[in-house]
Amino acid sequence: MMSRQELKVNISETKRSYPIIIANNISSQIGSLISDCYRGNKVLLLSDANVSGLYGAGIVSSLEKAGYQVLEYIIPAGEKSKSYHYLRKGYDLLVDNNFNRDNLIIALGGGVVGDLAGFLAATFMRGIPFVQLPTSLLAQVDSSVGGKTAINHPAGKNMIGAFYQPEMVVIDPVFLKTLVPREFKTGMAEIIKHGLIADQGLADYLFERSKNVFKLEKDELSHIIYRSCQIKAAIVMEDEKEKGKRALLNYGHTIGHALEAVTAYKKYNHGEAVAIGMLGAVRLANSLGLLEKSDLQFTEELIRLYDLPLGHQEDPEAIFTALFRDKKVKNDSLRWVLIDRIGNAFIREGIDHSLIKRILEGLLC
Ligand SMILES: NC(=O)c1ccc[n+]([C@@H]2O[C@H](COP(=O)([O-])OP(=O)(O)OC[C@H]3O[C@@H](n4cnc5c(N)ncnc54)[C@H](O)[C@@H]3O)[C@@H](O)[C@H]2O)c1
Ligand SMILES: O=C(O)C(=O)C[C@@H](O)[C@H](O)[C@H](O)COP(=O)(O)O
C-alpha cells in the first residue's frame, strides 16, 4: 500500500463533504483523527463479536488516549444482526447512557455493523454523527461509502433505512489480513461490480491479477480499494438519493437481494448473492441481444476466477416473487440494471416475465 491516500465525497444537496482516508495502520490513530470532526467527549463503538475480539481493545485504547469516554456495543456477527432487535438495543444503550446529538457513533466492522450503526445514528434524536471504520473488504470498497444505512425486514433486504452520510471513512487495509477467504471473496464481488458497470480497465486488471489479489499483494489491494471508492464516490456525488444514476450501483442486486431474502439471510452472504445476480443480469442482457457473447463469457470467467458461486439451488418461482420487493420497482414493474459492454451500465424495464423466469431456472446448479 502506498502512503496515505485521500478522497473527498461532496454532497451538493446538503453542501457537506467528508473524507475517505486510506492507509495501512491508520486505525491506530483513530482517536486523533476523529478529533478533526468531533468536539464531544463520548463515543459509542459499535462492533460485532469477531471484530471486537480482534481489534476492539486497540481502537478503545486509541480513543481513550485521545481523551474520549468509550461505550462498546457488541452485536453477534452476521447478517441476522442487521435487525430491529439490535437496532432497538442500540437505542436503549444510547438513552441509558445519556447520548445526545453532541456525541458520536463509530462503526468498527463489516457492512452489517456499518449499515446498522449508520441507521442507528440517522434515527437517534433525528440524527447524530457517525464515523465508518470498515474492517471487511466489502465494507472498505462499498458499504462504508455513500450513506446507505439500513436494517433488513424478513420480506426484503434493507427495507427500513435512510440515506445518512458519515463524518469520515477511515480505511485500514491491514484489517484484511484476518478476514477468512469466503469473506474476502464476497468483497471481490462488489469490486467486480464496479468494474463491470463503470470501468473496463478495472475489470481487466481484476482478470489479469487475480492471483496477486488473493495473495493480498499491497499494490493490487491498494489499487482496487482506491479505485472502487473513487467509482462509488463519483456516482454518489452525482445522485446521493438514487433518483437516477445511483441505481447502477445496484447491478446484480435485483436477483441477489431476492436470493438473500428467500433463504432468510442464512445461506448466501451478500457478495455471493450479488455474484449470482450479476450472472443473471449478463445472461439477461445477452438473451435480449444487448450484450456480446464474449462479454458474457468474460463476466462468467471473472466470477469463476474469484471463486464466487455460479448458480443457486432455490425455487425460481420464490425468487421471482421476491424480485418485486426490490426498491427499484416502479408502478409494479421491475427495473433491471444491465450492461451492454464491460464498463457501461443502464436501466431497462418492461422485460418479459417468461424470459426472467427462464434466466432464474438457468441459474439452478
Ligand atoms: N450500505 C451500502 O452501501 C452497502 C453496500 C454493500 C453491502 N452492504 C451490506 O453489507 C453487508 C455485508 O457486509 P460484509 O460482507 O462486510 O458482512 P459482515 O459485516 O457480516 O462481515 C462479514 C464477516 O467478516 C467478519 N469480519 C469483518 N471484518 C473482519 C476482519 N478484519 N477480520 C476478521 N473477520 C472480519 C465479520 O465478523 C463477519 O463475520 C450486507 O448486509 C449488505 O447488504 C451495504
Ligand atoms: O450504494 C448503493 O447505492 C448500492 O446499491 C450499493 C450496494 O452494493 C449495496 O448492497 C446497497 O446496500 C444496496 O442498496 P438497496 O437500496 O438495494 O438496498
Ligand SMILES: [Zn+2]
Ligand atoms: Zn451490495
